[in-house]
Amino acid sequence: MYKVISTFSGIGGSSTGYKMAGFEVLSAVEFLDYQAANYHLNYPNTKVYQQDIRTLDPLKILEDTGLKVGELDILDGSPPCSSFSTAGSISDGWGKAKKYGNRVQTTDDLFYEYIRFINAMQPKVFVAENVSGLIKGDSKGMFNIFFREMKECGYNVKAKLLNAANYGVPQIRQRIIFIGVRSDLGIEAVYPKANEKTVSLSEAFKSVVNSESDLKEVDISRFAIYSELKKMPQYGKSNKYLSLFKESPFKPCRTLTATNGSSSAGSVCHWDNRKFTVNECKAIASFPQDWKTTGKTYAEKVEGFGRAVPPLMMKAIAETIKTEILDKIK
Numbered sequence: 118m119y120k121v122i123s124t125f126s127g128i129g130g131s132s133t134g135y136k137m138a139g140f141e142v143l144s145a146v147e148f149l150d151y152q153a154a155n156y157h158l159n160y161p162n163t164k165v166y167q168q169d170i171r172t173l174d175p176l177k178i179l180e181d182t183g184l185k186v187g188e189l190d191i192l193d194g195s196p197p198c199s200s201f202s203t204a205g206s207i208s209d210g211w212g213k214a215k216k217y218g219n220r221v222q223t224t225d226d227l228f229y230e231y232i233r234f235i236n237a238m239q240p241k242v243f244v245a246e247n248v249s250g251l252i253k254g255d256s257k258g259m260f261n262i263f264f265r266e267m268k269e270c271g272y273n274v275k276a277k278l279l280n281a282a283n284y285g286v287p288q289i290r291q292r293i294i295f296i297g298v299r300s301d302l303g304i305e306a307v308y309p310k311a312n313e314k315t316v317s318l319s320e321a322f323k324s325v326v327n328s329e330s331d332l333k334e335v336d337i338s339r340f341a342i343y344s345e346l347k348k349m350p351q352y353g354k355s356n357k358y359l360s361l362f363k364e365s366p367f368k369p370c371r372t373l374t375a376t377n378g379s380s381s382a383g384s385v386c387h388w389d390n391r392k393f394t395v396n397e398c399k400a401i402a403s404f405p406q407d408w409k410t411t412g413k414t415y416a417e418k419v420e421g422f423g424r425a426v427p428p429l430m431m432k433a434i435a436e437t438i439k440t441e442i443l444d445k446i447k
Contacts, residue, residue, distance in 0.1 A: 124194035128421035134431025272297035283311035287321035319366035335392035358383035378416030
């Protein structure tokens, strides 16, 4: 069984994808306490390093897993990307501490921390995920820096924009995926082929069961966005609230975000003029319905799904790496 170490693990989206593909995730690194707790709840046998990655020694983590430098199959990571907008601009707060989850920290150097782990551990393959804005506008400069530094660690590196909707995820979610293969292995990075058919929300919700309390939790009739939502057609977009969208049962959902749990704020909403339930958010993010959440409020439960790498997209990536790269290493 191929081995993975996960960094910036969140609640476990990418880890779930690897496990679906038959990989073993040896350990995970997650700074936010409630995300780490949610990860551990679902993967109690995976060691979670709940601390700032800047304070961690990658060689000690390898030692803890019983591996030596160069033996790890995949190093995975999704460094926080709050400074890169989807339009490609870099925020004015670059380099400054800002609110991230329930902490305040600088996040703009975290991609370099991931590269530090690559250089130290020398995995056979690495996979890094980030927002599509990293290859647009002003952000291209940072993309080029990251790409060059990854290559300088001794890797054949490729980067490609993937849409989760092309890999069985009922959500339009574009992300840049870096894949690097250690140069001495003599193999190029490979990406999974896109599916021809996408999955609609009605198809994704076939296994979803909502209780009365679930539906009460997503009732937004007391908020201003409700009257606007009622006027909108299915798959419409509000001109009054720029981030308010009404989804269609016949299409994949538009991007689920970490702020989707704010009941009064504009976001992707159900065609029945309400927010999506927690169970529906699981389905939109392609998590299994038996996934456990630790949040006490609706917002806390939904946030993790909005930040997560969709498991089914990572499953497709992992399966391709297995058959086209790892299985071919002698």
